[in-house]
Amino acid sequence: MKAIILNGFKIENGEMAKIHDLMLEELKKLNWDTTSIVLEDIDIAYCMGCFGCWVQTPGECVIKDYEAEIVKNLVQSDLIIYFTPITFGGYSSILKKALDRQISRVLPYFTKVDGEVHHEQRYEKHQPFIGIGFLDNPDAEKEEVFKTLIYRNSLNMWTSYHEAIIYEKGQDPLEFSNSFNKALMNVEVI
Amino acid sequence: MNKDENVLLLVGSPKGSSSTSASLGNYLILRLEEFGLSVEKDYIYKLIRKEEGQKELLSKVNNADLIILAFPLYVDCLPAGVIKALELIAKHRKSLNNTKKIGLVVLINCGFPEAEQNNTAIAICKIFAREVGFEWKGALSLGMGGAIGGKSLEERGGMVRNVRKGYNLAAQALVEKKNIPEEAIQLVGKRFMPIILYTKMGNLGWNKQAKKFGARKKIKAKPYL
Numbered sequence: 357m358k359a360i361i362l363n364g365f366k367i368e369n370g371e372m373a374k375i376h377d378l379m380l381e382e383l384k385k386l387n388w389d390t391t392s393i394v395l396e397d398i399d400i401a402y403c404m405g406c407f408g409c410w411v412q413t414p415g416e417c418v419i420k421d422y423e424a425e426i427v428k429n430l431v432q433s434d435l436i437i438y439f440t441p442i443t444f445g446g447y448s449s450i451l452k453k454a455l456d457r458q459i460s461r462v463l464p465y466f467t468k469v470d471g472e473v474h475h476e477q478r479y480e481k482h483q484p485f486i487g488i489g490f491l492d493n494p495d496a497e498k499e500e501v502f503k504t505l506i507y508r509n510s511l512n513m514w515t516s517y518h519e520a521i522i523y524e525k526g527q528d529p530l531e532f533s534n535s536f537n538k539a540l541m542n543v544e545v546i
Numbered sequence: 547m548n549k550d551e552n553v554l555l556l557v558g559s560p561k562g563s564s565s566t567s568a569s570l571g572n573y574l575i576l577r578l579e580e581f582g583l584s585v586e587k588d589y590i591y592k593l594i595r596k597e598e599g600q601k602e603l604l605s606k607v608n609n610a611d612l613i614i615l616a617f618p619l620y621v622d623c624l625p626a627g628v629i630k631a632l633e634l635i636a637k638h639r640k641s642l643n644n645t646k647k648i649g650l651v652v653l654i655n656c657g658f659p660e661a662e663q664n665n666t667a668i669a670i671c672k673i674f675a676r677e678v679g680f681e682w683k684g685a686l687s688l689g690m691g692g693a694i695g696g697k698s699l700e701e702r703g704g705m706v707r708n709v710r711k712g713y714n715l716a717a718q719a720l721v722e723k724k725n726i727p728e729e730a731i732q733l734v735g736k737r738f739m740p741i742i743l744y745t746k747m748g749n750l751g752w753n754k755q756a757k758k759f760g761a762r763k764k765i766k767a768k769p770y771l
Contacts, residue, residue: 402591402627403620405560411755415769431770444674446623446666449630456626463766464752466658466745473658473745479768497676501669508622508666 359383360433361392362426364440364451365490372490375523376439378533379488386540391429395450398422402453409460415478416460423457430458435484435543436515438506442489442522445501461513474512482516484543485509488536491524517543547612547721553578554610555587556603558617558628562589566694570653570686571616573699573710577717586610590617591627594634603631604638612649612720613680615671618691619656623667632674639678650680651716651726655691659744661735663689684726686716686734690744692751708733 361379365372376392383390400423408418417423430436440451447455462475487506491498503520510518519539523532547553555575559565575585588606593599607613617628624632639645652671654664664687675682688694688709694702699710712733716726737744756762 402560403625405565405618405620405625407755408759411752411765412759412761414756414761414765414767428770443629444632444636444670444677446629446670449626449633452621452623452626452629456620459621465749468741468745472660472663473741478766479771497669498673501666501673504669505623505666508663512622 357388357434358429358432359388359390359435359437360429361390361437361439362451362454363392363394363396364438364448364454365394365396366441366450367394367396369441369490371525372439372441374529375488375490375532378529379437379439379536382533382537382540386544388435388540391433393426393429393454395454400426400453400457403456403459407464409457410464414460417457419457423454426454427458427460430461431479433483434481435486437485438487440487440489442491442495442498442502445498446505469511472511474514477514482514484517485513485515486518486536486539486543487520489520489522491522494524547581547583547723549582549584551583551611552609553583553585553612553614554606555585555614555616556590556631557587558590558615558625558631560591560625560627561696562591564696565618566655566691566696567616567618567653569694569696569698570655570688570713571614574614574651574653574713574717577714578720581717581721583721590631594627594630600634604634607635607638607648608642610648611646612651612683614651614653616653619654619658619664619667622663623670632671636674636678645679648680649683649720650675651683651720652685653688654685655688655694657690657692657748659689659737659741661687661689661737682725683720684716684731686712686726686731688734690738692748693739693744705738708736708738 440447465476467476489502506520555571559567593603668685712730715730756765
């Protein structure tokens with residue numbers, strides 16, 4: 357079973373590096389074959405909003421760079437994990453740059469689900485999705501918005517399961533490991 | 547607002563001047579200019595790519611009394627370039643000792659018919675305003691952005707009359723240093739055609755565009771499997 361982590365952190369954040377190692381450890385324990393992509397290391401272009409990935413080269417971005425590898429990994433994974441500093445309640449720009457370029461994973465066509473319009477799915481597989489956000493300081497509003505964003509992404513990207521885990525600066529790493537492990541166990545059940 | 551105060555329109559679509567975000571921003575700034583205000587306009591994706599542009603962005607923000615941030619919804623939140631701009635502004639503002647109060651207005655549009663799908667992105671902008679000490683003036687949230695397609699609101703005629711009405715009310719309020727009124731928010735958020743018509747037209751439009759690129763038959767392709 358393959359897992360992908362899209363890491364939207366600045367490399368110098370030591371505490372996050374530690375959490376990242378813990379995640380890899382937990383995934384390994386449960387036999388996940390994990391690819392972790394540190395996005396800050398990679399030079400990818402911004403999405404141009406051209407919709408070429410829907411109408412010109414369907415399923416593939418017209419810009420040829422490392423994003424193709426990211427999308428390939430997302431498509432082939434059985435579990436998708438976003439790892440980000442919570443930035444005004446949302447994702448860091450580093451992570452979002454990669455996410456804006458992966459809308460090729462859905463089709464341009466509109467469809468209604470539970471009374472709301474979404475894009476149709478391109479692939480049959482519904483992957484589980486975990487969003488992990490790092491908070492510098494406790495902030496209930498940011499937490500709530502981050503959780504909502506993970507939920508909204510899960511709807512629009514057709515995931516089978518979603519979970520938002522918040523790690524607060526200075527928190528006991530063991531607590532984080534337990535929450536992460538619990539989410540992975542839920543994924544296994546699915 | 548006083549006539550010596552500065553308004554800055556930041557267009558946050560990577561499509562720049564041909565975007566729906568630019569059309570919406572242009573409509574609002576024209577109204578503000580009619581009230582005698584001077585407005586500067588720039589494009590986030592042009593500014594953020596190089597250090598020089600980033601400095602220009604920060605200097606323009608510092609000089610502004612009111613910022614209008616216009617952008618499209620990308621994957622349930624702000625486009626990456628807009629987040630980058632907000633990160634830069636937040637970092638810069640933290641380094642300043644005395645910062646004047648700057649107002650922030652958000653003009654958001656999405657391709658889905660429901661304007662409500664913009665709510666998470668608006669919440670993010672609101673937290674940004676709180677964090678940097680900007681005064682939150684409100685957000686005008688529009689669905690069915692694909693029906694505007696980068697054309698001016700005047701060109702789109704009667705179909706978007708409520709959008710224009712809402713924007714006119716918003717301009718009046720901003721000039722009077724008030725927040726965007728609820729009536730303006732409601733008018734802009736109103737669906738300007740039935741959802742079924744919008745989605746049908748949208749789906750036909752995708753087929754037409756794919757045909758233009760010779761990709762109609764492979765529009766449902768599944769690469770990378």
